[in-house]
Amino acid sequence: xxxxxxxxxxxxxxxxxxxxxxxxxxxxxxxxxxxxxxxxxxxxxxxxxxxxxxxxxxxxxxxxxxxxxxxxxxxxxxxxxxxxxxxxxxxxxxxxxxxxxxxxxxxxxxxxxxxxxxxxxxxxxxxxxxxxxxxxxxxxxxxxxxxxxxxxxxxxxxxxxxxxxxxxxxxxxxxxxxxxxxxxxxxxxxxxxxxxxxxxxxxxxxxxxxxxxxxxxxxxxxxxxxxxxxxxxxxxxxxxxxxxxxxxxxxxxxxxxxxxxxxxxxxxxxxxxxxxxxxxxxxxxxxxxxxxxxxxxxxxxxxxxxxxxxxxxxxxxxxxxxxxxxxxxxxxxxxxxxxxxxxxxxxxxxxxxxxxxxxxxxxxxxxxxxxxxxxxxxxxxxxxxxxxxxxxxxxxxxxxxxxxxxxxxxxxxxxxxxxxxxxxxxxxxxxxxxxxxxxxxxxxxxxxxxxxxxxxxxxxxxxxxxxxxxxxxxxxxxxxxxxxxxxxxxxxxxxxxxxxxxxxxxxxxxxxxxxxxxxxxxxxxxxxxxxxxxxxxxxxxxxxxxxxxxxxxxxxxxxxxxxxxxxxxxxxxxxxxxxxxxxxxxxxxxxxxxxxxxxxxxxxxxxxxxxxxxxxxxxxxxxxxxxxxxxxxxxxxxxxxxxxxxxxxxxxxxxxxxxxxxxxxxxxxxxxxxxxxxxxxxxxxxxxxxxxxxxxxxxxxxxxxxxxxxxxxxxxxxxxxxxxxxxxxxxxxxxxxxxxxxxxxxxxxxxxxxxxx
DNA sequence: CCACATAATCTTTTT
DNA sequence: GATTATGTGG
Numbered sequence: 001x002x003x004x005x006x007x008x009x010x011x012x013x014x015x016x017x018x019x020x021x022x023x024x025x026x027x028x029x030x031x032x033x034x035x036x037x038x039x040x041x042x043x044x045x046x047x048x049x050x051x052x053x054x055x056x057x058x059x060x061x062x063x064x065x066x067x068x069x070x071x072x073x074x075x076x077x078x079x080x081x082x083x084x085x086x087x088x089x090x091x092x093x094x095x096x097x098x099x100x101x102x103x104x105x106x107x108x109x110x111x112x113x114x115x116x117x118x119x120x121x122x123x124x125x126x127x128x129x130x131x132x133x134x135x136x137x138x139x140x141x142x143x144x145x146x147x148x149x150x151x152x153x154x155x156x157x158x159x160x161x162x163x164x165x166x167x168x169x170x171x172x173x174x175x176x177x178x179x180x181x182x183x184x185x186x187x188x189x190x191x192x193x194x195x196x197x198x199x200x201x202x203x204x205x206x207x208x209x210x211x212x213x214x215x216x217x218x219x220x221x222x223x224x225x226x227x228x229x230x231x232x233x234x235x236x237x238x239x240x241x242x243x244x245x246x247x248x249x250x251x252x253x254x255x256x257x258x259x260x261x262x263x264x265x266x267x268x269x270x271x272x273x274x275x276x277x278x279x280x281x282x283x284x285x286x287x288x289x290x291x292x293x294x295x296x297x298x299x300x301x302x303x304x305x306x307x308x309x310x311x312x313x314x315x316x317x318x319x320x321x322x323x324x325x326x327x328x329x330x331x332x333x334x335x336x337x338x339x340x341x342x343x344x345x346x347x348x349x350x351x352x353x354x355x356x357x358x359x360x361x362x363x364x365x366x367x368x369x370x371x372x373x374x375x376x377x378x379x380x381x382x383x384x385x386x387x388x389x390x391x392x393x394x395x396x397x398x399x400x401x402x403x404x405x406x407x408x409x410x411x412x413x414x415x416x417x418x419x420x421x422x423x424x425x426x427x428x429x430x431x432x433x434x435x436x437x438x439x440x441x442x443x444x445x446x447x448x449x450x451x452x453x454x455x456x457x458x459x460x461x462x463x464x465x466x467x468x469x470x471x472x473x474x475x476x477x478x479x480x481x482x483x484x485x486x487x488x489x490x491x492x493x494x495x496x497x498x499x500x501x502x503x504x505x506x507x508x509x510x511x512x513x514x515x516x517x518x519x520x521x522x523x524x525x526x527x528x529x530x531x532x533x534x535x536x537x538x539x540x541x542x543x544x545x546x547x548x549x550x551x552x553x554x555x556x557x558x559x560x561x562x563x564x565x566x567x568x569x570x571x572x573x574x575x576x577x578x579x580x581x582x583x584x585x586x587x588x589x590x591x592x593x594x595x596x597x598x599x600x601x602x603x604x605x606x607x608x609x610x611x612x613x614x615x616x617x618x619x620x621x622x623x624x625x626x627x628x629x630x631x632x633x634x635x636x637x638x639x640x641x642x643x644x645x646x647x648x649x650x651x652x653x654x655x656x657x658x659x660x661x662x663x664x665x666x667x668x669x670x671x672x673x674x675x676x677x678x679x680x681x682x683x684x685x686x687x688x689x690x691x692x693x694x695x696x697x698x699x700x701x702x703x704x705x706x707x708x709x710x711x712x713x714x715x716x717x718x719x720x721x722x723x724x725x726x727x728x729x730x731x732x733x734x735x736x737x738x739x740x741x742x743x744x745x746x747x748x749x750x751x752x753x754x755x756x757x
Numbered sequence: 758c759c760a761c762a763t764a765a766t767c768t769t770t771t772t
Numbered sequence: 773g774a775t776t777a778t779g780t781g782g
Contacts, residue, residue: 102772202772370769432758563770
């Protein structure tokens with residue numbers, strides 16, 4: 001972090017929040033009233049400014065803690081900010097409104113839910129539920145779900161919500177675009193269903209807030225009195241709805257402080273509008289703008305490379321980052337023949353840095369463009385026994401966790417039809433598609449939630465006796481659990497539910513390699529619940545806090561997407577897979593044209609600026625993507641890097657990737673044309689000769705023996721590769737023929753012996 | 758109604 | 773390649 005050696009000495013009685021700041025930082029911290037925009041480049045002490053400013057506001061008495069709203073994008077950022085402020089001002093921090101846009105909006109909405117037609121205990125849906133719901137709506141309208149993927153329709157609706165558009169406003173704007181012109185209609189019906197379900201999706205949290213503030217001025221006035229100062233982090237990532245929300249909240253006080261970096265705007269695909277930032281000074285004419293340009297993180301070479309790269313973007317406010325740090329090592333660019341050799345080289349480098357230069361593993365990171373690209377590295381790390389951690393595998397999105405949560409949701413909120421449909425026949429209890437359809441129709445006809453309709457149905461002869469019996473059992477279970485809600489601790493209730501519903505048994509009977517892991521996850525869920533007051537509190541947490549246990553436990557190489565890396569920093573950063581089409585992503589360029597390319601470039605900039613000391617960028621001439629070999633050419637971003645900050649090495653016989661010949665001048669500037677790039681058709685064509693390998697039977701359960709004396713022929717289990725037989729041994733490395741994954745070399749500590757049956 | 762086998766679909770990025 | 777939707781036989 002920031003070194004303070006070359007800063008002017010502070011007076012002895014300077015409070016902590018004014019210590020060790022450079023001139024622009026200090027100016028921003030001491031600014032109290034009116035609109036302020038802080039343009040904060042990568043590694044220039046953005047969080048520090050935010051937290052110190054907050055502390056200063058309180059200590060000078062300009063604002064009471066409960067008058068301050070501090071908004072972030074991620075829960076992690078909110079937590080970090082709160083912790084750092086707490087260190088300066090102590091327990092007063094509890095009174096400050098910290099949170100993500102979504103969490104704060106949810107908090108406000110719970111208080112006034114009735115005003116927008118919801119009940120205070122509304123459910124917040126996850127993406128999975130949203131998809132199922134929109135699909136139902138589409139099917140009800142006899143729209144071909146094959147031709148119009150629900151994902152697309154949902155994406156469209158989300159973009160509308162990001163823009164703050166309710167269905168009535170959309171119909172004028174661009175109703176005719178998608179789904180045979182019925183887009184706006186579907187949107188309206190989808191919203192109607194959400195109200196009936198007493199549910200919200202993510203976009204609604206903000207959208208309902210806007211409706212609330214616009215329709216009930218007295219409620220807004222109330223918040224104006226409560227909140228006099230608003231601070232926003234990562235302002236470049238705000239969408240229109242969030243912009244409007246903030247505008248409404250500060251329209252009286254005009255005490256708005258936004259911090260961000262237009263060069264790090266990487267969420268355009270999610271509706272973020274850099275324009276919010278670019279036009280700040282226009283919208284708030286009296287606004288002050290402060291630039292933070294002194295970088296305290298990276299060496300000169302790293303910063304130089306990043307600055308030149310980002311200078312290729314046209315639309316930016318423009319900052320000139322500088323550092324007093326030494327030049328350090330040059331950026332290394334490496335070319336490889338294929339992905340395997342690239343991954344291998346990265347792993348080797350990590351091992352050697354760790355062994356010979358004492359670089360801690362957790363200060364090194366591999367940052368990739370897309371999630372699936374981590375796999376190749378995982379494979380090598382496993383083989384070489386390098387401990388690693390993948391950030392982004394989200395705990396709460398796993399199937400078993402969602403199922404368990406659906407049970408709980410239905411108990412807390414009987415109108416939650418989506419939860420009902422999800423678990424009414426999971427585990428299988430003789431309530432198939434036909435029965436469910438019958439219940440759904442009855443519910444729709446009577447205007448009741450499905451659970452209530454099902455209950456009514458038990459006393460007539462709509463259903464065949466067998467189905468009725470099974471349904472009765474299910475309904476009675478739910479009723480019993482609800483009765484216990486008030487009387488037994490919620491952690492105990494979950495265990496009861498998972499047990500009595502037969503859900504645990506279902507996984508115990510399952511004989512796939514990951515069944516055991518799923519049971520572990522369920523136990524973890526119970527543990528996680530322990531730290532919450534009650535069930536509703538926990539459910540609120542999981543719907544808003546999708547980042548699970550992504551703690552830096554230490555001693556592990558970090559493996560994550562570039563998006564996930566924003567805001568983090570590492571001594572050594574690896575940026576692999578820099579090939580045209582992969583990075584910059586062809587799809588982004590197809591969809592968003594030149595602005596998409598600029599966003600990709602910002603992503604590259606974010607990647608490079610994560611590094612403190614050393615950076616390795618690489619590309620491969622060919623790699624296997626989804627089972628097919630594809631050749632690639634080096635990313636145009638490589639050619640944009642300045643030679644004076646680079647060292648380039650390629651595998652024997654390869655051409656340079658950073659040479660700046662005609663190559664990239666010929667590269668067409670993408671236009672926002674529809675359809676896929678040229679590689680797509682080829683891919684489809686070659687797909688035809690695929691064959692499905694026969695599924696190898698998986699043997700029974702495994703047990704941990706703790707022994708490492710394996711013999712050739714032993715049957716072993718591996719967390720990732722499943723079961724296999726040992727076919728060779730050298731030291732602690734075993735060569736194993738896996739049933740599914742083929743032959744792999746694996747460190748003995750990563751496998752468990754399977755008891756022969 | 759369930760279990761299994763085959764076919765289709767999809768691969769950014771996420772609060 | 774891997775997961776998920778659909779179809780078929782019991």
